[in-house]
Amino acid sequence: MADDNKPLNFIQQIITRDLAEGVVEKVVTRFPPEPNGYLHIGHAKSICLNFGLAAQFGGACNLRFDDTNPEKEEDEYVHAIIEDVRWLGFQWDGEIRYASNYFDQLYAWAQQLIREGKAFVCELNAELMREYRGTLTEPGKNSPWRDRPVEENLALLEQMKNGDIDEGRMTLRAKINMASPNINMRDPVLYRIKKRAHHRTGDKWNIYPAYDFAHGQEDAIEGVTHSICTLEFAANRPLYEWFIDNLPVPSKPHQYEFGRLNLNYNITSKRKLKQLVDENHVDGWNDPRMPTISGLRRRGVSPAAIRNFCDSLAVAKTDGVVDMAQFEHFIRDDLNDNAARAMCVLNPLKVTFTNVPEGEVEMLSAAGHPNRDDLGERQLPFTREIYIDREDFNEDSSLSRKKFKRLVPGEWVRLRGAYVIQANDMVKDDSGEIVEILAEIIPGTLGEDAPEGIRPRGVIHWVSATECVDCEVRLYDRLFSDPAPEAGDRNFLDFINPESLQILQGCKAEIGLADAAVGNYYQFEREGYFSLDSRYSSPEKPVFNRTIGLRDTWKD
Ligand code: ATP
Ligand code: MG
Secondary structure (H helix, E strand, O other): OOOOOOOOHHHHHHHHHHHHOOOOOOOOEEEOOOOOOOOEEHHHHHHHHHHHHHHHHHOEEEEOOOOOOOOOOOEEEEEEEHHHHHHHOOOOOOOOEEEHHHHHHHHHHHHHHHHHOOOOOOOOOHHHHHHOOOOOOOOOOOOOOOOOOOHHHHHHHHHHOOOOOOOOOOOEEEOOOOOOOHHHHHHOEEEEOOOEEEEEOOOOOOOEEEEHHHHHHHHHHHHEEEEEEHHHHHHHHHHHHHHHOOOOOOOOOOEEOOOOOOOOOOHHHHHHHHHHHHOOOOOOOOOOOOOOOOHHHOOOOHHHHHHHHHHOOOOOOOEEEEEEHHHHHHHHHHHHOEEEEEEEOOOOEEEEEEEOOOOOOOOOOOEEEOOOOOOEEEEEEEOOOOEEEHHHHHOOOOOOOOOOOEEOOEEEEEEOOOEEEEEEEEEEEEOOOOOEEEEEEEOOOOOOOOOOOOOEEEEEEEOOOOOOOEEEEEEEEEOOOOOOOOOOOHHHHEEEOOOOOEEEEEEEEEHHHHHHOOOOEEOOOOEEEEEEEOOOOOOOOEEEEEEEOOOOOOOO
């Protein structure tokens, strides 16, 4: 939703004016995905814009599937898109709409154009059609089939529809102007023969409408007032308007174009995302490294973070590239406010306290969140054996306090929410690797400063070794190692980061995380933000995805 202090973007200005002048009474927008892939972060910008405008101006926003091409469309995508829009927090007006609901009406309108001498059945094949179309600098030529009699056109269209004519043999084209400087106006194709079953209309049709012939009329049928699309459709606008002006449509929508969202280190082409999935470069459309809405959800990004990010973006008449760091800022910002705090040791090293009796469990507690009382208190059992992270111990006690604010032999650290401890000794295995630290707790330091002369180097996280949850942790890096994997004629596959997924086994999480649920957000103190993986996690073996690291890992 728009922030009251933000200047209105150009579309908000147009709507404000249209409402003030009574050009429209109620704003109606739509989000029109083609069900040929999963939604990505670029779509989120369009969703937030369309649903956001409807909410801001007291209007309505439709969800309409642009299912005019049965070759690439599937029900799986329809379901995924519905789930994603809902999860982002938006509710469409009334029923879900489908372009395929309007196929009969579109066909009737095509017949009407024929009757009025504004459309014809053309028999140029694809190659000749291209040749006749002309170029940006040269006009096109009229098709030899342009002046077919009306009755013949109507009969042929019927045969095309019924499947009596082979694919590629004929098309229905509008009769506009082959000399137009706008190539879109050079007798564009309205219908192509495709002998394909459609995911909703089955075998009923053997012809399917072109995007240009369908989109504006669908908008008009639904009473859409402001039809917002991305800039690449600017040159299609005259055609959009030509159909609206030449057909008895029930309303007069207007098309407006805005700049698409491109995020560096990412790709936002459905075709390329599908290739990543089909060729198994990733673990499905919802792989946590994918810029898809479902991937971001599985990664542990909240819907609010996506909405806040999208609302921060300029709605402009130019395309631009947005820095991934800007998105990450919104992800952290939201998780910092909302993620429950917890401790998890990713690379466990055992510490045994020689002055704590075996079998003793002292129940300590800590805040669920430093400034969210509603997130309650968490229980932290303290025991003779705990785990700390290997990174938090160094056997070189000559390391300066400034450089290494963690545990070294002979010195102290504070355990987060627990005692100050002192490392006395270490146990190594045959290969010389440290396998255990022998230490002592400093009595009286629970919630109290250490006595004179005992100076902890820092604060580290820990987990009881006997009262904990064994888990797997998945750390992610950017899927592409280059900021512009699709620039120029590059092959984006060449820039896949081979180290974008690191799987850690045997991590130790605090006991309360036994109750973690998919869709909950956690901050593992000092490690970052985490969330349960919806695909691989099970009650027996929780699997946590790292959504994103903390800004400053050692800020304590
Ligand atoms: P395709 O190439 O398959 O058409 P598309 O990304 O345009 O892919 P659509 O399903 O047609 O996919 O998109 C639905 C809506 O989302 C359209 O209105 C489109 O303009 C908008 N959209 C798509 N990508 C972006 C993007 N990167 N930024 C902003 N809006 C986008
Ligand atoms: Mg599109």
